[in-house]
Amino acid sequence: MQQLLNGVFLGSIYALFAIGFTLVFGILDRLNLAHPAVFAAAAFIGIELVTLGGVSIWLAIPLVAGIGALLGLVIERVAFRPLRGRPDAHFAGLISSIGLAGMIIALLLWRYGPDTRRFPADAFPATTFEVAGARVTLLQVAILAISILLMVGLTWLVARTRLGRAMRAVAENPRAATVLGIDVDRVTATTFALSSALGAVAGALFAMNVNSAQLGMGAAIELKGLAVIIVGGMGSLPGALVGGLLLGLAEVFAVQYIGSSWRDLVAFGMLFLLLVVRPQGLFGSRRVREV
């Protein structure tokens, strides 16, 4: 039971990260490889806010989300918008976002040094609960609640709101969206801001969950995020949710029952098997994406 819960907590963070990732991918058909750098940056910035700023972790989360959104706007402006007219805009954006990710990590190294950073010991609430014989901290409950809330909120936004409709219109046909009076640049920038805000919150929650932030944490989650996107079905929000949870559970159980060095092998092996069984992903349509 304890492992199950731990897996769910970890998985919900993966899901949150992957949902931000897949939002830009599914809507704009752009792979933003600066997303993992936002994840890492948010962890360090969150720790600094709490440590130096004296901010409570509860306030740090919305602050980090705001900073993430700003980073998203910068990423769109710097790494994607200048290239959008090119025939190879997808690939070019991918490469330029890798470059930007490298710059963000370099800035983190410059500001925070190469060492692991932690929250101060008294930053976390001491409250714990018993759930079916397992011990759960208030922080873990909060991580799960925040992740679920954000994912539900995002799904609602995309499915039901005016902005969500515009995002889907831009996803399907930017030219048609323009003709309808939609400011495609603005919707694109907003999508990046939302995506990065989610990635940033995921980074802060991840750092809280394991009480540490490392420069390599972005790179570590990057592949997982990509795997979750693919397994969930390219661009599918519920797919990213389920994929993230599965990955979190698989990792925790692999560590518990097989050994920690088997973690990635088991987790990725399972995702791989899923793809063999369902090549289009859990929630993907059979239709091939149009290029």
Add this chain to the structure above:
Amino acid sequence: MSEDILTVEDLAVSYGRVQAVRGVSFTVPRGALVTLVGANGAGKTSIINAVSGVVRPSSGRVTFQGKDVTRTPAHKLVRQGLVQVPEGRQILASLTIEENLQLGGWHTSGGRTEEVYDRFPVLRERRRLLAGSLSGGEQQMLAIGRALVAEPSLMLLDEPSMGLAPKVVDEVFRVIQEIRAAGTSVLLVEQNARRALRAADHGYVLASGEVARSGPGAELLADDAIVAAYLGLETG
């Protein structure tokens, strides 16, 4: 305010080295139905797109409701009342019919949706279905309805009869006349020249990116030389 809702002067559009439109001028008087006809590749879509701000003209001037809008981006022109029904309909197939209409009213309250449903009852019946499930004719109605929700004062239609059965073409032309009768100015681009010229107050015949002839629709149609030279292959 001037009598012409749209004035296009010496418009040129090029794509790289291809000159698609070479110095075209025309006007749409307020409340009128004006048509541009011409064969494939004559530059019709390029003109529509340049006027509605989707592509940048390489030179020339577009004046809409007395304002120079040559460099105004498309989404702002929609807000000002210049709305395009694009070639090939361009409905959003993965969104529902209702969502397509709501997007037409992106900048308004979308209050005209009900009116559009009254005009096209089939859309109301299927409002919750994906727009991609509609037939070609129904998709054209959706595309026109979507533009109507935006409350245009000038509607640009790019080959609305393309690929439709003759009965449906009749329906499309009837709807265009209704829109015009309700006070919206219309710029209609067509390959179906006879139909378009018959419906229009004024017509321009385009060939290779230039205006070859212009005049009242009926007059152009009555001129056998024009029909033979430019419209000879058209049916309808």
